[in-house]
Amino acid sequence: MNEKDRRDRRILVLLKKAYPRPKVALDHRTPLEILVATILSAQCTDARVNTVTRGLFRVYRTLKDYARADVRKFEAAIRSTGFYRNKAKNIIAAAGKIIADFGGRVPATMPELLTLPGVARKTANCVLYGAFGRNEGIAVDTHVLRVSRRLGLTRHDDPVKVERDLMQLCVRGEWGRWSLRLIRHGRRVCTARAPQCGTCGVKRLCPSSLVGRVPGRDHNLSAGVSRRKGS
Numbered sequence: 386m387n388e389k390d391r392r393d394r395r396i397l398v399l400l401k402k403a404y405p406r407p408k409v410a411l412d413h414r415t416p417l418e419i420l421v422a423t424i425l426s427a428q429c430t431d432a433r434v435n436t437v438t439r440g441l442f443r444v445y446r447t448l449k450d451y452a453r454a455d456v457r458k459f460e461a462a463i464r465s466t467g468f469y470r471n472k473a474k475n476i477i478a479a480a481g482k483i484i485a486d487f488g489g490r491v492p493a494t495m496p497e498l499l500t501l502p503g504v505a506r507k508t509a510n511c512v513l514y515g516a517f518g519r520n521e522g523i524a525v526d527t528h529v530l531r532v533s534r535r536l537g538l539t540r541h542d543d544p545v546k547v548e549r550d551l552m553q554l555c556v557r558g559e560w561g562r563w564s565l566r567l568i569r570h571g572r573r574v575c576t577a578r579a580p581q582c583g584t585c586g587v588k589r590l591c592p593s594s595l596v597g598r599v600p601g602r603d604h605n606l607s608a609g610v611s612r613r614k615g616s
Contacts, residue, residue, distance in 0.1 A: 389537075392537075392590055393537075393538055393554055394554065395590055396536055396538070396587050396590050396591075397554060397555055397559075397563070399586050399587045399590070400566045400567070400570060400586075400587065401562075401566065402586075403566075403570070403586050404565070404566040404569045404570065406562075407562055407565035407566050407568075407569050408565070409511075409514075409515045409565065410431040410435075410568070411423060411426060411431055411434060411435065411438075411511075411515070412435045412438060412439070413438075413515065413516075414442075415491075415516070416490075416491035416493075416512060416516035416517065417447075417448060417451075417491050418438070418442055419511065419512055419515045419516050420479070420491055420501075420504075420508070420512050420516075421438070421441070421442075421445075421451070421476055422434055422435075422438050423507075423508045423511045423512060423515075424472055424475055424476055424479070424503045424504070424508060425437065425438065425463060425466045425472055425476075426466075427468065427472070428467050428468055429466040429467050433465060433466060434466060436465075437462070437463055437465060437466055440462070441462055441463065444462070445459075448480045448483055448484050448489055449480075449484070451476055451477055451479075451480035452477060452480040452481040452484055454473075454477055456473055456474070456477060459473045459476070459477065460473045471503075472503070474502070474503075475502040475503025475504075476503065478502040478503075479501040479502050479503060479504065482500070482501055482502065483501070486500070491512070491516065493513065493516075493517045493519065494513075494521075495509050495510075495513065495521045495522070498512060498513070506522060506524075506525075506544070506545065506548065507524045507525055507526055507544065508524075509521070509522075510522045510523060510524035510561075510564070511524045514560075514561035514564075515561075518561075520557050520558060520559075520560040520561050521560075522548055522552065522560060523548050523551045523552055523560045523561075523563060523564045524561075524564045525544040525547050525548045525551070525564070526568065527571075527577075528567060528568045528570075528571030528572060529547070529551075529564055529567045529568060529571070530542065530544060530547055531571055531575065531577060532567045532570055532571045532575045533547055533550070533551060533567060534547075535575060535580070535591065535592075535593040536575075536587065536590070536591050536592075536593070537591070537592045537593070538550060538551060538554065539551065551563065551564075574586075580593075582594045
């Protein structure tokens with residue numbers, strides 16, 4: 386094991402100590418609800434999504450409710466999450482496809498989830514771990530991309546390549562929690578515009594802390610993650 390590998394694994398240990406039992410931030414009770422919430426979370430805060438879904442889930446309870454939804458009313462209900470037209474189209478179409486192709490049950494495998502409108506690897510990973518406890522990969526959102534680059538865990542800005550790098554750092558059973566830990570650290574400490582390096586528990590292992598504030602281009606790169614096909 387080389388010096389970088391030892392450093393990377395030490396970062397994992399420290400983040401695990403800081404966030405031992407991270408929870409999925411999106412409120413949900415069923416696989417369908419976390420699928421809808423995760424699609425809505427693209428370019429939107431989890432807090433805003435939870436506010437919207439609190440009312441949404443009372444009105445739309447089943448796949449048929451979504452598949453038969455009036456698109457204009459649905460757009461109005463989710464408008465504050467941003468990109469509401471595209472999100473409404475994808476959620477309604479995904480519900481119809483689940484009914485038609487998957488017997489009315491949200492699929493529980495990566496290949497099947499990736500066939501749904503609006504679903505790319507990030508969303509699929511969130512659903513698989515949050516709904517079924519399955520570790521098929523690591524969900525790479527804006528926080529995961531930003532923090533992993535700042536910590537030197539990856540050199541890439543392509544979410545697929547970042548995911549591949551992160552998956553190699555820890556055992557499969559930790560993949561879901563590893564993503565949640567990076568997200569939590571990105572929200573609480575390693576924020577986009579003003580990282581709190583002075584209070585960061587992994588500061589002495591972080592190459593970015595040695596050069597002061599992280600270049601703004603990291604934020605610009607991470608902001609593009611969920612603008613790609615689906616999320």
